[in-house]
Amino acid sequence: MQNKIPTSKRARGAVVGKAIFKIGVAQSKGVVKRAFMSKKRKEESQKETHEEIAKVIIESLGTLKGISVKIAQQVALGLPFLPKEYLDEISKSFNSIPPINRALIRKIIKQELGAYPQEVYESFDTEAFGAASLGQVHLATLLSEKFAVKVQYPGIAKSIDSDMAVLKFALTRFAKGGNVDHLIEEVQARLHEEVDYEIEADNTEYFYKNLKHDLIVIPEIERQYSTTKVLTSSFLEGRSFKEFLDSNPSQEERNHYAQLIFDSFFIGLYHIQMIHADPNPGNFIFMENKKLGVIDFGCVKKLDDDFLTSFSKLHVSLMDKLPDEEITKQYAELRMIDDDTPKKMLEFYQEVIKPLDRIYIEIFNEDFYDFKENSDFSERGFNIIMEVQKKSITAVHNMNEEYIFVDRTLLGYYAMFEKMEACIDTRFAQRLVRY
Amino acid sequence: MKVSQSAKERTKIKILESAVELMTIKGYKNASLREIAKEAGVSNPTIYNYFPSKEKILYFYIEQKLIETSQILQNIEDFNTYTLREQLQTLIETQLEFYLEDREFVTQIMQMAFTPSMGTMELIYEAKEKFMEMVSEMLEIAIEAEEISEPPFKEYMPQLFWDYNIAVVAYWIKDDSEMFENTTQFIDNSMGVVEALLHSNILQKANDLGLFMFKTHMLSGLQKFSTKQSGFSKIKRKLGEVLNAK
Numbered sequence: 001m002q003n004k005i006p007t008s009k010r011a012r013g014a015v016v017g018k019a020i021f022k023i024g025v026a027q028s029k030g031v032v033k034r035a036f037m038s039k040k041r042k043e044e045s046q047k048e049t050h051e052e053i054a055k056v057i058i059e060s061l062g063t064l065k066g067i068s069v070k071i072a073q074q075v076a077l078g079l080p081f082l083p084k085e086y087l088d089e090i091s092k093s094f095n096s097i098p099p100i101n102r103a104l105i106r107k108i109i110k111q112e113l114g115a116y117p118q119e120v121y122e123s124f125d126t127e128a129f130g131a132a133s134l135g136q137v138h139l140a141t142l143l144s145e146k147f148a149v150k151v152q153y154p155g156i157a158k159s160i161d162s163d164m165a166v167l168k169f170a171l172t173r174f175a176k177g178g179n180v181d182h183l184i185e186e187v188q189a190r191l192h193e194e195v196d197y198e199i200e201a202d203n204t205e206y207f208y209k210n211l212k213h214d215l216i217v218i219p220e221i222e223r224q225y226s227t228t229k230v231l232t233s234s235f236l237e238g239r240s241f242k243e244f245l246d247s248n249p250s251q252e253e254r255n256h257y258a259q260l261i262f263d264s265f266f267i268g269l270y271h272i273q274m275i276h277a278d279p280n281p282g283n284f285i286f287m288e289n290k291k292l293g294v295i296d297f298g299c300v301k302k303l304d305d306d307f308l309t310s311f312s313k314l315h316v317s318l319m320d321k322l323p324d325e326e327i328t329k330q331y332a333e334l335r336m337i338d339d340d341t342p343k344k345m346l347e348f349y350q351e352v353i354k355p356l357d358r359i360y361i362e363i364f365n366e367d368f369y370d371f372k373e374n375s376d377f378s379e380r381g382f383n384i385i386m387e388v389q390k391k392s393i394t395a396v397h398n399m400n401e402e403y404i405f406v407d408r409t410l411l412g413y414y415a416m417f418e419k420m421e422a423c424i425d426t427r428f429a430q431r432l433v434r435y
Numbered sequence: 436m437k438v439s440q441s442a443k444e445r446t447k448i449k450i451l452e453s454a455v456e457l458m459t460i461k462g463y464k465n466a467s468l469r470e471i472a473k474e475a476g477v478s479n480p481t482i483y484n485y486f487p488s489k490e491k492i493l494y495f496y497i498e499q500k501l502i503e504t505s506q507i508l509q510n511i512e513d514f515n516t517y518t519l520r521e522q523l524q525t526l527i528e529t530q531l532e533f534y535l536e537d538r539e540f541v542t543q544i545m546q547m548a549f550t551p552s553m554g555t556m557e558l559i560y561e562a563k564e565k566f567m568e569m570v571s572e573m574l575e576i577a578i579e580a581e582e583i584s585e586p587p588f589k590e591y592m593p594q595l596f597w598d599y600n601i602a603v604v605a606y607w608i609k610d611d612s613e614m615f616e617n618t619t620q621f622i623d624n625s626m627g628v629v630e631a632l633l634h635s636n637i638l639q640k641a642n643d644l645g646l647f648m649f650k651t652h653m654l655s656g657l658q659k660f661s662t663k664q665s666g667f668s669k670i671k672r673k674l675g676e677v678l679n680a681k
Contacts, residue, residue, distance in 0.1 A: 102517055103524035104623055110532070111614060118512065126513065154619045158612075 100136055100153055102126045108151055112227040120225065124149070130282075134195055139235060146235035147222060148295075150197065154229075157195040164188045190277075194298035197231040203274070203297040204233065210272040216264050217285075217293045236293035241281035245419065257284075258371075258422030260292040261413055262429065269303065269406065270432045277301040277405050279412025281419075301405045310334045311403065315433045318361040324350060335400045355384045360407065363414065364430055370423040371414070378415045447485050450475045451499060454492045459539040463489070463547065490558050493544055497562035500533045505569055519577035520630035523596065526569060527603055527622055534604065535615075545608045548601075559601070566600065567593035583633045587642035599629070 100108070105126060109117040117124035121140035128136035135152040168184045193199045201221045208218045217236055225232035239247065244257070261284065268275040276283070278299035285293030303311075314330045328349040331337045336353065337345050359381050363369045371377060417424060453475035457466040468489060472482035486492050507529050508514060508522075517525065534541045547555035570593040577583050586592060603625075607618040632638060 101521050101524065101623075103521045103528055103626075104619070106511075106525065107528045107532075107619065154614075154616045154623075155612075158616070 100128070100151060104154075105138070105151060108154065109230065112230040113225060121147070121149070135229075140232070142222070142225070142232075146237070147225075147232050148219070148235045149225070150231040150233075152195065152197065152229040157192070160188065160191045160195065164191070190299055196228050197226060197298075198228050200296075200298045201226050201231060201233075203300045206274060207268075207272070207276070207294070207297060207300075210274075211264065211267060212271075213260075213264060213267060215260055215291050217287060217291050219293070219295055233295075236285045236287060236295060238285040238287035238291075238293055241284060241286070241416070244286040251421075251423075254420045254422040255424070256290060257286060257292055258417045258420050258424050261416070262424050262426075264292070264294065265410065265413060266429045266432050270308065273303045273305075273308065275301050275303065275406065275409060277409050279409045279416065281416055301402065301409075303402055303406070307334075307400075307402045311406065312433050312435065315361070315364070318357060319364050319430070319433075324354070327354075334403055336403060356381070359384060360411070363424075364426055364433070367427050367430075368423055368425055371417040372421040372423065375418055375421070377418050378411070381411065446475075446477065446481070447495070448499070450477060450482060450485055451492060451495055454489075455496065455537050455540045458543065459537065463543045490555075493555070494558055494562045496537075496540075496544075497559060498565055500530060501562075501565040501569075503533055504530045505565065508569075515576075518630075519573060519582055519633065520626055522573045522577075523570065523629070524622060524626045526566075526573075527600060527626075530600070531604070531607060531618070534607070538608075541604065542608050545605055549605070560597075563594075563597045566597055570596045577633075584636065584639070586633060586638045588638075596629075599625070 106116055109120060113120045117126070117140070121142055122144070123141045125139040129139050130137040134156045135150055138149045138151065140147045140149045164184060201223065204219060204221050208220060211218060219233035219236055222232040265275060276294060276297060276299070278296060283294060283296045285295060287293050310330065310333050314327070314334060317327055317330055324346060325342070328337060328346050331349060331353060332339065332345060337348055359377070450471065454466065454471045457471055457474050468482055468486065469479060472479050475482070486495070504526065508525060511525070514522065544555065544559070548559055549556070574589065574592055578585050603618070603622055606621055607615060610618045
């Protein structure tokens with residue numbers, strides 16, 4: 001049974017209110033309890049509180065369904081400094097988009113494209129073959145060619161803002177060591193873009209026209225059959241990430257596909273200044289003839305020259321192991337560290353950022369990086385984040401959204417490469433970073 | 436002159452269309468049958484022949500839209516593979532699609548329906564036959580296909596679903612969301628509840644409970660009632676109890 005998704009402003013307001021009220025309770029409980037506790041117990045109790053809060057957030061987001069799944073993904077993507085408990089609970093909401101049944105599919109297609117699916121397309125498979133961001137995908141044919149038709153669940157676009165209000169409230173109060181306001185705004189903007197399939201169509205076409213690589217396939221959009229809520233694009237036939245791994249591919253194949261994913265990211269970054277910022281394995285199709293299909297351009301990030309210059313400079317400095325003072329300065333230029341006394345800025349860098357960029361830059365230190373040998377890469381990264389969480393540094397610093405998006409996307413890919421047990425050649429990427 | 440059945444039908448629909456148009460512009464109350472006849476290009480006696488009163492036009496409108504809805508459903512190729520919920524939901528959605536074309540007009544009907552003295556609600560209810568027929572057929576098929584087990588008071592289900600249908604239309608009339616998205620979600624979510632109810636045995640269980648309560652408590656209550664103890668004798672007995680206790 002599906003729970004009712006409240007969409008009227010008042011109903012949603014009530015849900016948001018409920019969450020905020022509950023968080024208040026959960027937190028004060030923790031504070032009161034902790035006042036009587038030893039230092040040792042303190043940490044544990046804080047964890048309990050975090051878990052309780054995370055549950056409340058998820059509970060409320062669960063009632064708001066639909067969009068929350070996407071928010072959960074976006075949060076996981078955009079907020080690397082979040083305590084694990086949040087992310088664990090948030091990740092539970094993955095894959096819980098309400099299904100669109102055949103009655104509803106008929107209605108949406110008729111509303112959006114002016115006729116019933118069987119009239120619009122030569123054939124239309126009423127059973128969805130996959131879940132997509134905020135909707136589901138159906139197979140259809142036009143002039144005997146296969147197309148993927150992505151259909152959005154109604155009411156999603158409206159629910160973004162109230163969902164984000166809950167999250168913003170929760171995160172600004174509990175996410176330690178970071179001013180998350182503008183990151184939330186960034187995520188919110190991303191989400192608004194993502195629910196507008198016309199923007200996705202534009203992005204897909206941009207990649208289709210500009211990302212030139214013989215082995216990378218980007219779907220073609222059928223504009224006539226696309227609106228803000230329905231997106232028709234050519235269907236890319238191939239295996240999913242899981243099917244690929246299950247087929248027990250050779251080391252060469254593993255390396256090949258990981259390399260394609262890795263290189264296409266840097267081509268996007270430096271050649272066309274737009275990256276596919278959703279490192280979900282479901283967005284890659286392992287096609288025949290060594291080709292890689294890239295789909296779902298709902299979440300992309302445009303990057304300007306200024307950013308790329310500072311980003312490259314910083315990476316070169318990191319690769320060349322310049323002194324911390326110099327690196328701190330560059331982070332400040334990237335608006336990752338707020339202006340303060342040089343001592344305080346350096347301290348923030350060394351305490352909070354450095355442990356993370358150490359592991360991050362590891363990939364570029366050699367010409368080849370073998371994720372099979374370094375199969376604990378994401379675990380180490382995670383532990384470092386947890387260590388940073390415990391640090392007593394309380395300064396609130398800005399975080400550059402572009403930087404976070406680029407980093408998070410790369411880290412997402414590394415997690416995939418780890419699962420693929422692939423070895424990647426970093427020379428091409430290094431060349432691009434160094435110009 | 437003998438008029439063929441289909442020509443009759445066409446005239447009737449022509450009158451209906453003119454009526455809907457006129458009533459949309461002038462309001463139901465202000466549009467007279469005379470004007471409607473003029474608009475439709477038929478004589479006054481003719482229109483009375485088809486529709487003795489304006490109410491009959493409303494009745495025919497609802498019926499007509501249901502017939503058109505039923506035709507659409509019949510044309511869905513794989514409709515027989517739809518689940519009961521999908522079938523019922525398609526019925527509601529398709530009917531709404533027709534109503535969308537005449538939203539102003541339907542709004543008027545609904546407003547009248549919810550004004551107690553007008554008697555429009557009764558009229559709307561008279562027009563439900565076609566709807567109930569369709570629903571009960573869908574139910575029968577779902578029971579036969581063993582998608583659901585036979586619910587208690589099965590014969591009342593179509594009636595209940597018709598009430599639900601009226602509620603949906605009333606919601607839609609008040610819906611000011613973009614593309615009536617709220618109504619879409621309202622239908623989808625409430626159909627989820629309907630589906631869950633029909634698939635679970637909760638109706639059967641509730642029925643069992645009801646029967647148990649009725650048999651055990653109501654019946655004995657009725658028996659007491661039927662012994663016709665007068666209030667006076669009750670008081671006398673109670674008094675007696677009190678006295679005896681002492």
